[in-house]
Amino acid sequence: MMQSSGDCPDSWQRLCQRIESLVLCHSPSGAEDEIDALILSQLRRLRVECRQDAAGNIIASIPGRDRSRNLAITAHKDEIAAIVKRVAPDGRVEVRKLGGAFPWVYGEGVVDLLGDHGLVSGILSFGSRHVSHESPQKCHQEERALKWENVWIETKLSAGQLEAAGVRAGTRMVVGRHRKAPFRMGDYLASYTLDNKASVALLLDLAETLGEPCCNLHLAFTAREEVGAIGAMFFTRSLAIDELIALEICPKSAEYPLASDETPVLVSQDGYGLYDEALNLKLARAAVSAGLSVQHVVLNGFGSDASIVMKNGHVPRAACLGFPTDNTHGYEIAHLGAIEGCRQVLAAYCGNPGA
Structure with missing residues (x-):
């Protein structure tokens, strides 16, 4: 991985190392054992209570001051991929897309x-x-x-x-493992599968650094998001969640007025429906309390664990917090400050969600 040519926060270097270890784990939808082993080992090293449910989600639970409320933050651990359709008699292998792969x-x-x-x-x-x-x-x-x-x-x-x-x-x-190592470009990180390995890294950082949250906090590393948010649907059916925040990439495109800088993004609407605007406003205030600002966007060709489970009535309030990303579902590029900024917003919100 290329090193930054200038000064950078130590936290960025640690973040890069954690993202790289996750990116190098293969985790196509429904075949996520390799990344599961890494996530579980890190959570157990941190002595965080965790479990894996029947749908393949890994849930780390941190008891909060208010035991009557449940807040969930999700980051999906599967990556886009392809699936074999047939093996020809001559040994050629034909595949079809699994998720948004081209x-x-x-x-x-x-x-x-x-x-x-x-x-x-x-x-x-x-x-x-x-x-x-x-x-x-x-x-x-x-x-x-x-x-x-x-x-x-x-x-x-x-x-x-x-x-x-x-x-x-x-x-x-x-994509072949030796092609997956991230590439550092100053303040930016480029790699396949930043969607959503960078968000998984942030959840692990939260598990490591958070103290006692304001309410029961469930960090959900969800399965099979790229093929319909299957893991998140099962998770939210099994546990009553008051608020759910999906941590995601956010596509940078000419049709969306986003800057590819260190500013995190709150999504107001995507292809599955509206997010909860009151929750978005509380997250925006949490960003201000952390000394940050946020960008707001309406997306079309996009969906997340949050929008899908809220559309299906599994949670009453949901939001999507992301970092601007170029070349989504390809060789993705994101500003390390925006990735780290998402963690800071969530840390501030978990401390005082009523702000």
């Missing part, structure tokens, strides 16, 4: 197949460029967008060898 985002390069009996690395392949209109891939050079149906994974293994490794329909594919 083949052109990964480009040709190493990907990892999480077989039942071991990891198999292969090359996401688009075919030769030195072709004419007689080859089917020619049109993707000049005319049509590349789709998963047009690409394949070349492993140079036979179908029998892949079967022996447990590569089958349903096997998950993620």
Whole structure:
């Protein structure tokens, strides 16, 4: 990981190290065992009460001064990925998206197949460029967008060898581990899967640094968010939550008036519906008490644990706090100050949510 060329807070360096350890863990939706082991080991090292529920969520619970109220902060631990549709007789592996993954985002390069009996690395392949209109891939050079149906994974293994490794329909594919190490650019961090490994890092930081919160606090590392917030739906059905805050990336785009700087973001509405504006205002006041400001945004092609569970009536009040991110669901870039700022806002709110 590239080091900053200038001075930076020690907390940023610790944050980078924690994010890197999480990013390097493969965690496609529904196959999250690798990151689960890391999260659980860190929570147990911190001596924080934690458990893993039947849906795969990891919940760290910290008793608060007011035992009658429950506040939840979520960060999903799964990453976008692809899923094997078929293994051809010649050993070529065909995959389809799992979450918001696009083949052109990964480009040709190493990907990892999480077989039942071991990891198999292969090359996401688009075919030769030195072709004419007689080859089917020619049109993707000049005319049509590349789709998963047009690409394949070349492993140079036979179908029998892949079967022996447990590569089958349903096997998950993620970007190759050696391509996942974050890249530091001064005050910014760039990486695959900052969505949502950076938020997971912040929840771990909160578990480590928070004292006694104002009310019962549940830090929920949720499963399978990228395929419909399945973990958060189960979690909020199982425990009565008074307020839920999703910690997320926030897409930076020309259609959204956001600065890619150190200022956190509060989302007022997304593709699933409205957030609770009263809760947003309380979070904004918590930011001011921490010496910070926030940006406000309305998003379209976006959803979070918070908006989905509130739309389905599982929680009465929900909010989404995020950090501006370029290239979302790709090679993402975020300002370390904005990531750290989200932690400061949440720490202030957990101390005095009625501010």
